[in-house]
Amino acid sequence: MTLLLGPPGAGKTSLLLALAGTLPSSLKMSGDIIYNGHTMDEFVPRRSAAYVSQHDLHMAELTVRETVNFSAKCQGIGHRYDLLMELSRREKEENIKPDPETDIYLKAAATGEQKAEVVTNHILKVLGLDICADTLVGNNMLRGISGGQKKRVTTAEMLVTPGRALFMDEISTGLDSSTTFQIVNSIRQTIHIIGGTAVIALLQPAPETYELFDDIILLSDGQVVYNGPREHVLEFFQSMGFKCPERKGVADFLQEVTSRKDQGQYWINSDETYRYVPVKEFAEAFQAFHVGQAIKSELAVPFDKNGSHPAALKTSQYGASMKELLKANINREILLMKRNSFVYIFKATQVMILKGKIYKKFNTT
16 A cells, blocks of 8 residues: 655656556656566556546446446456455365355355356445445435445446556545545555555545555655655655654645745754755655665566466456447446436437427428
């Protein structure tokens, strides 16, 4: 779990889009992005990673379960179904009786049918969406789930994909601190369970939300000021002569300490007169810091491609066959037509009446 911090305009969205392989073609990029020793042209980044925007785009007439299940059918359920099948096989060999709730998934997995439903139910349970699974998503005109639950649905749509890397951009927009904490905590549990990676950009996280993250990436003016464990970030800035006050949120301190306007209030070196420390100087000092040195030494050793699992990176463009994609879309449209049957019947009747009037007028003339 990595928290991406930085003032507006620092480059957080651009970084997340680049990592997810969804940068606009009009932007030029220098350098290389490597996954497990593979460059971006050796696999399909959009299937190996997932980018979650700050905007929630859902069909209001679908329930939570139907929304997530449709995403699973279109994108492919990947390794999660294989994990459930492997767990079922090992329990049979060891003669182990599983937990009743887990057994539901295992029985469904044993049939070999409705694979997407198995994974969907598992993700809904992990994210705490099982209590509203059969509730309509809704919108401004149709009553549905709450704003916090919609954020979880957006996350669930990405978690059902085969991708193990999750990039989330400003997911706390329009949410209170308590709801943000619950969502991030749910993502943390999911990421730690499936062994994935999440990079989440937040503007002003509360202290309790900040404590949920393992690593911190601090951006400012397009440069990486710090990238490493959360426990050492304050140590780095103290070595630069800046200290976070006791009653000050660490996340707020990190975003203000590189600002020319707010930096002076955190200066603690009484032996020297305060001077503004530019972002470039922070970035260079981090390279000499012990965390920066550890990252540099780790990256100096090339990653062995042979040690990467074949299912870790996806090389196929689509997660399902064209037949399955067409079937999933047709089933969804039929469901939406049933939900809005009154509108379709009314419109069809209206068209028939207008057609009859036009035909009658044409005959009379």
